Amino acid sequence: MIMNEFEPKIVAFVCNWCTYAGADLTGTSRIKYAQNVKIIRFPCTGRIDFMLLLKAFGEGADGIIVSGCHPNDCHYTSGNFHARRRWIMFRGLLDLLGIDVRRIQYSWVSAAEGAKWADIVNTTVTAIRELGPYTDYAKVAGYLEKEAKV
Amino acid sequence: MSKIGVFICHCGENISATVDVVKVAEEAGKLEGVAFSTDYKYMCSDPGQTIIKQMIKEKGLTGVVVAACSPRMHEPTFRKACSEAGLNPYMCEMSNLREHCSWVHDKSDATTQKAIDLVRTLVEKVKYNKPLHNIKVPVTKTALVIGGGIAGIQASLDIANAGHQVVLIEKDPSIGGHMSQLSETFPTLDCSQCILTPRMVEVAQHPNITLLTYAELEKLEGFIGNFKATIRKKAKSIDEKLCTGCGLCTTKCPTKKIPSEFNTGLGFRPAIYVPFPQAVPNKPVIDKLNCQYYLKGKCKVCEKVCPTGAIRFDQEDELVEMEVGAVVAATGFNVMEPSGFPEYGYGKYKDVITGLQFERLASASGPTLGEIRRPSDGAIPKKIVFIACAGSRDPAKGIPYCSKICCMYTAKHAMLYQHKVHGGESYIFYMDIRAGGKNYEEFTRRAIVDDEVNYIRGRVSKVYEENGKLIVKGVDTLLNAKPVEIEADMVVLASAAVANPGSEELAQRMHISYDAYNFFSEAHPKLKPVETNTAGIFLAGACQAPKDIPETVSQASGAAAKVAILFSQNELSREPVVAVVNRSPAPLYSTCVGCFMCATACPYQAIGEELITDRKGNVIKRVAKVNPGLCQGCGTCVAFCRSKSIDIDGYSNEQMYSEVMALLNAE
Numbered sequence: 117m118i119m120n121e122f123e124p125k126i127v128a129f130v131c132n133w134c135t136y137a138g139a140d141l142t143g144t145s146r147i148k149y150a151q152n153v154k155i156i157r158f159p160c161t162g163r164i165d166f167m168l169l170l171k172a173f174g175e176g177a178d179g180i181i182v183s184g185c186h187p188n189d190c191h192y193t194s195g196n197f198h199a200r201r202r203w204i205m206f207r208g209l210l211d212l213l214g215i216d217v218r219r220i221q222y223s224w225v226s227a228a229e230g231a232k233w234a235d236i237v238n239t240t241v242t243a244i245r246e247l248g249p250y251t252d253y254a255k256v257a258g259y260l261e262k263e264a265k266v
Numbered sequence: 267m268s269k270i271g272v273f274i275c276h277c278g279e280n281i282s283a284t285v286d287v288v289k290v291a292e293e294a295g296k297l298e299g300v301a302f303s304t305d306y307k308y309m310c311s312d313p314g315q316t317i318i319k320q321m322i323k324e325k326g327l328t329g330v331v332v333a334a335c336s337p338r339m340h341e342p343t344f345r346k347a348c349s350e351a352g353l354n355p356y357m358c359e360m361s362n363l364r365e366h367c368s369w370v371h372d373k374s375d376a377t378t379q380k381a382i383d384l385v386r387t388l389v390e391k392v393k394y395n396k397p398l399h400n401i402k403v404p405v406t407k408t409a410l411v412i413g414g415g416i417a418g419i420q421a422s423l424d425i426a427n428a429g430h431q432v433v434l435i436e437k438d439p440s441i442g443g444h445m446s447q448l449s450e451t452f453p454t455l456d457c458s459q460c461i462l463t464p465r466m467v468e469v470a471q472h473p474n475i476t477l478l479t480y481a482e483l484e485k486l487e488g489f490i491g492n493f494k495a496t497i498r499k500k501a502k503s504i505d506e507k508l509c510t511g512c513g514l515c516t517t518k519c520p521t522k523k524i525p526s527e528f529n530t531g532l533g534f535r536p537a538i539y540v541p542f543p544q545a546v547p548n549k550p551v552i553d554k555l556n557c558q559y560y561l562k563g564k565c566k567v568c569e570k571v572c573p574t575g576a577i578r579f580d581q582e583d584e585l586v587e588m589e590v591g592a593v594v595a596a597t598g599f600n601v602m603e604p605s606g607f608p609e610y611g612y613g614k615y616k617d618v619i620t621g622l623q624f625e626r627l628a629s630a631s632g633p634t635l636g637e638i639r640r641p642s643d644g645a646i647p648k649k650i651v652f653i654a655c656a657g658s659r660d661p662a663k664g665i666p667y668c669s670k671i672c673c674m675y676t677a678k679h680a681m682l683y684q685h686k687v688h689g690g691e692s693y694i695f696y697m698d699i700r701a702g703g704k705n706y707e708e709f710t711r712r713a714i715v716d717d718e719v720n721y722i723r724g725r726v727s728k729v730y731e732e733n734g735k736l737i738v739k740g741v742d743t744l745l746n747a748k749p750v751e752i753e754a755d756m757v758v759l760a761s762a763a764v765a766n767p768g769s770e771e772l773a774q775r776m777h778i779s780y781d782a783y784n785f786f787s788e789a790h791p792k793l794k795p796v797e798t799n800t801a802g803i804f805l806a807g808a809c810q811a812p813k814d815i816p817e818t819v820s821q822a823s824g825a826a827a828k829v830a831i832l833f834s835q836n837e838l839s840r841e842p843v844v845a846v847v848n849r850s851p852a853p854l855y856s857t858c859v860g861c862f863m864c865a866t867a868c869p870y871q872a873i874g875e876e877l878i879t880d881r882k883g884n885v886i887k888r889v890a891k892v893n894p895g896l897c898q899g900c901g902t903c904v905a906f907c908r909s910k911s912i913d914i915d916g917y918s919n920e921q922m923y924s925e926v927m928a929l930l931n932a933e
Contacts, residue, residue: 123376125930132338140336143365151376154383155366156925157337159843159917162867163901168926175930192900193779193799193869202905234370 124178124244126153128237129168131161131196134185134226141230149234150241153181160184162195166206169220173253179219179244181236186224196224214256219244268393269301271327272385273318274363275309275334281363284373285381290333290363293382297389301325309334310343318344319351327353329392333361333385354397356842356916361388383929390928394920398842403895405491406591407833408433412483412772415443416815417596417807417822419465424826425594426474430833433588434469435481435497438527440545441466443598444808447528449628449636451815452678453709459544459631466546480551484585486776489870489896490802491591491838501581503538503552508576511548515568515577516540524556526633530623532641533633538568542631552577592802592829595776595786596822597769599808602657602762606664610656610759611729616642617736618729618757621675628682638686640756647690647755650683651738652676653726654696657762665762665783670812672760673700677710679758680719693720693752695740703814722750729757763812777871778803785811796824800870801898804828843899843916845872845892858889858911864903865890872896873903 130136136157142149158164161184169180182203190196203222210217221240225233272294276282287305295303302325308314309332321327330353332344337360345355361384371377407430411422414436422434434441445451446466448458469475478499485496519536526535528542535541537557538550558565559579569577601622604612612618617640619627630636640647654676657664673696680692699721701707713719724747726740735753742750765784766772773780778798779787786809789797796804806822807813813821832838845864849856855878865873876891890912892903901914913919 127926127929136336137338140338140362140365143336143369146369148372149370151371151374151380154380154387154929155362156387156922156929158901158922159914160900160902163905163914163917165905165919165922168922171923172926172930175927177930191799192898192902195869195900195902198867198902198906 122245122249124152124241125176126179126181126240126244127172127177128153128155128181129158129164130155131184132157132159133191135183137227138225138229138233142233145230147231147234149237152241153237160192160195161199164199166202174257178250179240181221181240183223183225186226189226218247219250268299268329269325269327270299270329270331270389270392271321272300272303272331273309274305276305276307277334277364281368284368284371284377285363286378289378290381290385294385297386299393300389301327310340315347318347322351322353329395330358331361331385331388331392333363335364336362356398357395359388359392361385383932387925387929390924391921394924398915400839401842401894402837402839403491404837405833405835406589408590409592409594409829410495410590411594411596413596413598414441415596415598416445417818419469420819420822421594421596421806421826422469422475424823425829426472428830432475434475434477436479437482439480439551440541441469441479445815447622447625449625450682452674453705463544470546479547483775492895493590493593495588495590497586499584499586501583503578503581504550505576505578506549508574509549510574514571516550518567518571520567521556521558529626529633532623532626592832594804594806594825595809596806597766597809599763599812600766602764604656604759604761607656609728612759615731615736620759620761624679624758638683646687649691649754650756651752651754652680652694652758654694654760656759659697665764669763671763671814674706676760677713681713681717684717693722695722695724695726776803796821796828844894844897845903845912845914847890847892847912855887856889856911857909859909860888862890863906864912867902867906870896870898
């Protein structure tokens with residue numbers, strides 16, 4: 117590893133039943149992936165309020181992964197459908213606000229897809245590394261804050 | 267001020283080989299609010315747990331973070347340890363240093379730094395944890411079994427014999443289901459009725475079973491242990507208490523030519539009827555759609571002849587409400603009408619019949635009293651052709667899945683035919699012979715070797731009539747693949763097993779999930795084959811997928827055992843991870859504005875409304891209210907709430923935001 121290479125900070129918002137378990141399987145299968153991604157456990161992707169994503173960017177995250185059960189496999193029947201619908205709406209809104217939606221990776225990883233999880237982590241890290249640090253978010257947020265005050 | 271204890275596990279060398287655990291413990295000790303931190307070789311071992319317990323007592327810890335393996339593995343272990351030391355178990359969180367860190371990264375500073383970040387994240391979360399208490403709900407020890415086929419019968423008997431009350435409902439006038447229609451059963455050739463009818467009688471006589479025939483589920487509300495079921499008892503037009511089942515009405519009824527459902531249209535029944543002589547209960551019902559009195563307003567012959575005056579033309583459907591603690595869905599399957607396959611000529615030629623119709627022909631209680639006779643002229647067929655997979659494994663025109671039972675029953679049919687028609691010739695067109703099951707392969711072998719059934723591997727392209735014969739054109743794909751033409755007297759189609767019509771609506775009524783073919787879905791295909799995703803509702807038999815009798819009975823007993831386990835406790839205890847709507851002092855009462863977006867998102871109908879009233883009873887505010895018995899804790903409502911008035915214990919907004927902030931902010 118080149119020491120001065122940019123190491124992105126990536127937060128993964130995952131559901132307890134599929135992706136968290138899938139990431140556990142990545143571990144038990146000893147598949148290696150980059151250290152940049154750190155997981156926060158939610159009961160369901162349906163629980164993931166997208167304001168949390170903005171908070172993460174605000175706190176300095178360079179990239180975000182949201183991952184849950186495949187459609188129809190939700191432990192709670194339909195939480196992932198709500199999350200998907202929310203993502204579709206939210207993506208357009210973020211884009212409109214000038215937030216770089218390429219920095220959010222939305223995916224499905226089941227409890228049996230340990231290798232897929234490692235793959236998603238590595239491709240996301242590579243992609244975000246290419247995009248560079250997300251310094252623009254502060255500008256967007258600052259602008260929005262100013263607008264809100266006016 | 268929080269006093270948090272952090273316990274870092276080496277997991278032998280699983281964690282310590284790649285993560286500098288001593289440094290993690292040291293860094294954790296510096297975090298604000300951490301009163302104690304240490305590392306140990308095996309935190310989950312007895313000495314490891316003892317350290318946690320001792321420190322809780324010694325340091326008066328208010329929260330515990332165990333940084334070890336996945337919480338999916340040992341969270342219950344450590345929560346129990348905390349609870350034993352007097353700390354609320356929900357004040358304990360786990361940081362996953364093994365599956366999510368040491369096993370997926372090589373040894374480096376970055377790996378240790380990630381471990382420190384993960385620990386810090388959970389420390390911040392624990393600061394906002396609050397003591398929670400398991401939710402206790404009472405259990406109504408009565409089970410509702412829906413469907414009176416062999417699955418429902420077995421489940422009812424098992425639950426009743428375990429000492430619990432059972433309400434068995436069946437939509438038809440008699441219990442028995444498809445099994446009562448079968449002639450003999452593979453692989454033993456036991457007479458189906460001989461083994462089934464004693465159980466039907468046992469159901470009717472069992473003191474713990476309430477049998478409601480001609481009844482359907484109208485509505486199901488509530489949750490595990492506390493369901494409220496509404497049953498529609500369809501009007502039978504007789505007073506069951508007065509009726510003795512003498513059968514005089516059925517013999518005198520002038521409308522006699524109604525195709526009998528039990529005999530799959532191969533026989534007739536009157537408008538007031540008992541489906542079959544061994545029916546349980548053996549009391550007739552009036553078929554309102556065919557009865558002269560209901561159609562034209564006059565007749566009433568049955569009323570005149572009834573010796574006990576039991577006929578009630580003015581009877582109406584009755585809705586009965588009952589409290590039940592568990593539900594077993596055992597609604598069975600249906601046989602696909604093969605009319606979608608015009609090449610087989612079903613519906614066009616009388617002597618092309620389905621497998622279920624053949625069962626009735628071969629049955630001693632059937633329309634021909636067990637003689638194999640063609641429906642068209644009653645002649646005994648000298649040559650018979652069976653077509654397997656008539657609809658199954660045919661994604662283009664039928665269903666893509668295998669109906670599972672047809673290979674075996676077709677072999678049985680051919681065998682029965684050979685036993686009953688001496689010198690007859692039988693042919694089976696098949697794709698594969700799927701005879702997985704105890705003694706099944708031996709059974710199909712017996713058909714081929716001992717009974718000389720001709721198995722032809724290939725499909726049939728056309729069936730047509732010529733000179734009173736059914737010409738079956740097909741292909742033999744083995745050896746020198748060649749066309750085959752058979753002049754048959756009768757053709758039997760092994761039509762596919764499909765979900766019952768109405769199973770989709772029923773699943774929605776019960777709030778259970780169903781698959782693309784409308785079969786009910788089990789909670790897990792391997793490890794939870796009898797549970798559904800809705801706690802307290804279990805599955806038995808072919809309503810889940812096509813299956814044969816032994817499998818159905820096993821699953822029914824499995825479902826019954828699950829019900830008995832549920833009923834073995836007076837109260838249910840479950841994790842208190844549920845959503846809560848906030849309450850605040852007057853005049854606000856709650857920040858909830860009553861938009862009920864949460865209720866539309868909830869998959870469990872757990873959100874109702876609460877009216878906040880003043881002392882005089884005037885409604886001041888209408889807010890959402892979560893039923894903790896129904897809530898499963900997904901948190902979808904939390905993300906939906908526009909006014910941030912609903913939150914979920916264990917994954918609250920405070921906890922999640924503090925995790926995000928802690929994760930990204932290394933000191």
